[in-house]
Amino acid sequence: MRKITIAVDAMGGDNAPGEICKGAILACEEFEDIEIALTGDENKIKSCLAKKNNSRINIINTTEIISMDEHPANAIRKKKNSSLRVAMEMVRSGEAQGCVSAGNTGAIVAGGVLIVGRLPEIDRPALGVVIPSVLKPSFMLDVGATVRCKPENLLQFASMGNIYARKILKIENPEIKLLSNGTEEIKGDEATMSARELIEAKSNLNFKGYIEGNDVVWGKSDIIICDGFNGNITLKLGEGIMQCLKNLLYDEVKKSFMTKAGMLLLAPVVKRLWARFNYEKYGGTPLLGVKGAVIKAHGRSKAPAVKSAISAARKFIEENGPDLISNEI
Amino acid sequence: MRKITIAVDAMGGDNAPGEICKGAILACEEFEDIEIALTGDENKIKSCLAKKNNSRINIINTTEIISMDEHPANAIRKKKNSSLRVAMEMVRSGEAQGCVSAGNTGAIVAGGVLIVGRLPEIDRPALGVVIPSVLKPSFMLDVGATVRCKPENLLQFASMGNIYARKILKIENPEIKLLSNGTEEIKGDEATMSARELIEAKSNLNFKGYIEGNDVVWGKSDIIICDGFNGNITLKLGEGIMQCLKNLLYDEVKKSFMTKAGMLLLAPVVKRLWARFNYEKYGGTPLLGVKGAVIKAHGRSKAPAVKSAISAARKFIEENGPDLISNEI
Numbered sequence: 001m002r003k004i005t006i007a008v009d010a011m012g013g014d015n016a017p018g019e020i021c022k023g024a025i026l027a028c029e030e031f032e033d034i035e036i037a038l039t040g041d042e043n044k045i046k047s048c049l050a051k052k053n054n055s056r057i058n059i060i061n062t063t064e065i066i067s068m069d070e071h072p073a074n075a076i077r078k079k080k081n082s083s084l085r086v087a088m089e090m091v092r093s094g095e096a097q098g099c100v101s102a103g104n105t106g107a108i109v110a111g112g113v114l115i116v117g118r119l120p121e122i123d124r125p126a127l128g129v130v131i132p133s134v135l136k137p138s139f140m141l142d143v144g145a146t147v148r149c150k151p152e153n154l155l156q157f158a159s160m161g162n163i164y165a166r167k168i169l170k171i172e173n174p175e176i177k178l179l180s181n182g183t184e185e186i187k188g189d190e191a192t193m194s195a196r197e198l199i200e201a202k203s204n205l206n207f208k209g210y211i212e213g214n215d216v217v218w219g220k221s222d223i224i225i226c227d228g229f230n231g232n233i234t235l236k237l238g239e240g241i242m243q244c245l246k247n248l249l250y251d252e253v254k255k256s257f258m259t260k261a262g263m264l265l266l267a268p269v270v271k272r273l274w275a276r277f278n279y280e281k282y283g284g285t286p287l288l289g290v291k292g293a294v295i296k297a298h299g300r301s302k303a304p305a306v307k308s309a310i311s312a313a314r315k316f317i318e319e320n321g322p323d324l325i326s327n328e329i
Numbered sequence: 330m331r332k333i334t335i336a337v338d339a340m341g342g343d344n345a346p347g348e349i350c351k352g353a354i355l356a357c358e359e360f361e362d363i364e365i366a367l368t369g370d371e372n373k374i375k376s377c378l379a380k381k382n383n384s385r386i387n388i389i390n391t392t393e394i395i396s397m398d399e400h401p402a403n404a405i406r407k408k409k410n411s412s413l414r415v416a417m418e419m420v421r422s423g424e425a426q427g428c429v430s431a432g433n434t435g436a437i438v439a440g441g442v443l444i445v446g447r448l449p450e451i452d453r454p455a456l457g458v459v460i461p462s463v464l465k466p467s468f469m470l471d472v473g474a475t476v477r478c479k480p481e482n483l484l485q486f487a488s489m490g491n492i493y494a495r496k497i498l499k500i501e502n503p504e505i506k507l508l509s510n511g512t513e514e515i516k517g518d519e520a521t522m523s524a525r526e527l528i529e530a531k532s533n534l535n536f537k538g539y540i541e542g543n544d545v546v547w548g549k550s551d552i553i554i555c556d557g558f559n560g561n562i563t564l565k566l567g568e569g570i571m572q573c574l575k576n577l578l579y580d581e582v583k584k585s586f587m588t589k590a591g592m593l594l595l596a597p598v599v600k601r602l603w604a605r606f607n608y609e610k611y612g613g614t615p616l617l618g619v620k621g622a623v624i625k626a627h628g629r630s631k632a633p634a635v636k637s638a639i640s641a642a643r644k645f646i647e648e649n650g651p652d653l654i655s656n657e658i
Contacts (some may be wrong), residue, residue, distance in 0.1 A: 265591025
């Protein structure tokens with residue numbers, strides 16, 4: 001059995017290090033072929049692992065932490081002994097084949113480029129995310145790694161998304177659409193229109209034109225391509241709306257006995273609805289275009305989400321994701 | 330009493346001409362200072378108005394219709410006797426001071442520029458929309474008139490939004506934010522970053538920096554500025570999510586007697602929630618930057634929404650909206 005080592009940033013995210021350590025334990029219990037290197041404050045990690053320690057979990061002591069609001073590139077450059085940077089150094093040196101962090105997204109992107117390194121064939125990296133939708137989940141990229149893209153970048157995102165969807169998400173011949181302000185050919189800004197032509201010309205991509213905002217949530221495409229500026233706004237808006245409706249609903253329900261009773265009867269429905277839009281099961285956000293499996297877990301991740309992200313890193317490594325991307329381009 | 334004439338495109342929108350005519354009647358009943366010119370198929374309009382005809386409603390017979398999927402600029406140029414173009418010609422000639430249509434948005438924007446005409450001080454027009462949010466409604470522009478914007482365009486949108494919010498929405502000293510991929514100063518693409526500097530330098534604008542996607546729905550700004558590409562995607566995504574949740578909820582509820590009973594008890598809550606996000610009460614989407622009050626009503630508008638759009642046109646005319654914008658820039 002080939003051994004896979006995944007470096008996990010134990011100090012990144014809202015629930016670090018407790019839930020990160022728990023997630024690492026869960027992952028080791030599920031996958032016998034992985035070893036995990038937890039980077040972070042050794043004492044804290046030890047007390048989190050407690051008696052549940054697994055012989056395949058190693059601790060790499062680090063002394064610095066990159067916080068959520070630090071300048072990403074500066075933090076990665078200066079904090080040489082931070083849990084995130086050390087995890088990424090392990091990927092660069094080959095000690096690990098992949099890394100997972102629920103920390104500062106910008107720092108993960110910056111570290112992916114500066115520490116792990118870009119694949120020579122890829123000009124700009126992309127963060128891809130599986131967005132829960134009605135008909136089927138969609139894989140959307142970029143959601144924030146490359147803020148403004150040239151048409152060539154969007155083409156590369158389409159190729160990378162195609163590989164990720166086929167190999168990791170196991171979607172056969174995935175449909176690819178480009179996010180735009182309408183479905184007609186005359187729509188789109190200049191970069192989007194040029195990207196459309198470039199992607200259309202690639203015969204190995206199953207390209208189906210534009211998708212507009214209202215169809216995103218219905219899952220009307222396996223892969224959705226956009227630049228990091230739009231992707232970030234779209235993703236956050238979706239999260240914001242869901243969170244907002246949840247809060248409003250519970251506030252309103254509390255107001256009377258009748259509505260509380262109604263909510264009780266409706267509980268299974270509401271549970272099913274939220275479960276459908278639960279990011280935890282979708283296993284993290286890959287940073288595509290770098291020399292290794294770099295997976296960003298949601299900042300609010302609890303143990304099951306951390307385990308999912310580790311599982312995504314494992315799959316990506318098993319499938320030789322970075323090599324596949326290099327060969328495809 | 331000053332008489333205001335508003336041309337209304339009776340043939341535009343999913344529910345034309347029936348609901349458009351009903352909306353015109355409602356508006357005339359509410360506002361005694363307006364006259365309405367309904368442009369469209371005279372016979373159809375007459376049968377819609379039936380006995381409810383109001384002496385302040387005139388019919389202007391037209392023979393062509395611009396459909397929802399026509400190329401906007403071509404349609405406006407070629408269909409000289411279309412209900413939309415004739416309504417806009419009335420604004421250009423001064424027979425009307427404003428017009429309302431629930432038809433093809435692109436054609437309304439194209440007609441606003443080509444027929445009604447841009448204000449000389451404004452380089453590109455903007456469609457503004459009041460988006461229902463939790464804390465307070467926000468006025469967002471542009472949501473689709475100018476697909477890709479220069480920083481100077483975004484600055485003009487901020488000034489136009491400021492006037493509309495103050496004069497029409499009656500918000501004192503409205504807060505203005507720029508839609509971006511994060512709230513920190515380092516965020517934003519090039520155009521957004523430059524626009525930030527330009528808007529910041531205008532001392533008459535109450536500018537508060539960036540707003541990110543998840544805060545849009547909370548109403549964390551009175552005015553939200555973005556380009557038409559992003560604005561269109563954001564607006565449609567929001568609509569799509571709401572529609573999708575509504576459908577999923579009703580599908581799930583139908584499945585058992587218990588959940589149906591629960592839904593019955595929760596009905597007032599759900600009604601209040603949807604009412605909060607109901608576009609009908611917000612009265613149409615102004616096309617700002619043109620020489621008249623051009624208001625786009627939602628394509629699915631029924632009579633109350635049409636009345637709201639006519640009311641918005643009336644207010645904009647009463648306040649001399651276009652002059653205010655010219656003077657401000």
